[in-house]
Amino acid sequence: MTTIIDGKAIAADVRAKIAQAVTAMQSRHNVQPALAVVLVGDDPASHVYVRNKGIATEKAGMKSIEHRLPVDAAEEDVVSLVRDLNADDTVDGILVQLPLPGHISSSRVINEIDPDKDVDGLTEVNAGRLILGKEGLVPCTPQGSVIMAKTVRPNLSGLNAVVVGRSILVGKPLSMLLLAENCTVTMAHSRTADLPAVCREADILCAAVGIPRLVKGDWVKKGAIVIDVGINRIEEQGKTRLVGDVDFDAAKENASAITPVPGGVGPMTIACLLRNTVVAAARRRGLGAVDV
């Protein structure tokens, strides 16, 4: 029997724990963590994600702050806003929704964020901390992917993990997290020779390339855990639908466990953002470790 890893249910558990930690922080320290989200432009999907982040933040008992800038905002305006948020001691977490409009350098804007408020874990400082195994803030989607894998196999040590995709948002940090779990990690990508054969070696196969249903059923080793990070909107039979980077129906025939799209990694991304916000608040304010 293949386990369908229920991202919505796991995210709900994580969010419930976060809400408890927030309540404890308020009653013990009179602190309400605050998350500021910066959205530039009109991308409809980004608007939905930012709205959902705001709702989730408030549901967890935290303060949600939204800054919306027009699509033609200058890079300097976005940088200046980030600097203001860095300087605002009531703000614990800062997130700049991606993608930014083409005339703005994402790298420049992201790296303006105070690393200790960088709840997306995307600054160079946090990337360096992750590689070095130091305490930092870890990118949300990779964090959620590992949590989901561990629900079906709590000890990943010694497993062969193949990560298809080498983005800064997912592929690279996910590879580092799996390495920290003592997996033997292969980072595969569009130029990997014989990608199907590489994937067939995986005990944990993670697909994060943004190509709908790239990973076929016969690329999946019998008994593998499949984590599908792709969220692709496609037209099929006259309808728009969301599909992952894995051919779910075929892959589930071989996998021992697999994440669906929707309802897999997506909900975990937001849950881990809330988690990072509570962690950032506790660390910045010297409140000790939080159990989330």
Ligand SMILES: Nc1nc2c(c(=O)[nH]1)N[C@@H](CN(C=O)c1ccc(C(=O)N[C@@H](CCC(=O)O)C(=O)O)cc1)CN2
């Ligand atoms: N600054 C960031 N920008 C972006 C990130 C990110 O982590 N940080 N990730 C994505 C978008 N994203 C969050 O921002 C995100 C995408 C999808 C979901 C989600 O829950 N998806 C649902 C389906 C929703 C739908 O029907 O459209 C699911 O998979 O079940 C959450 C967050 C890019 N930008």
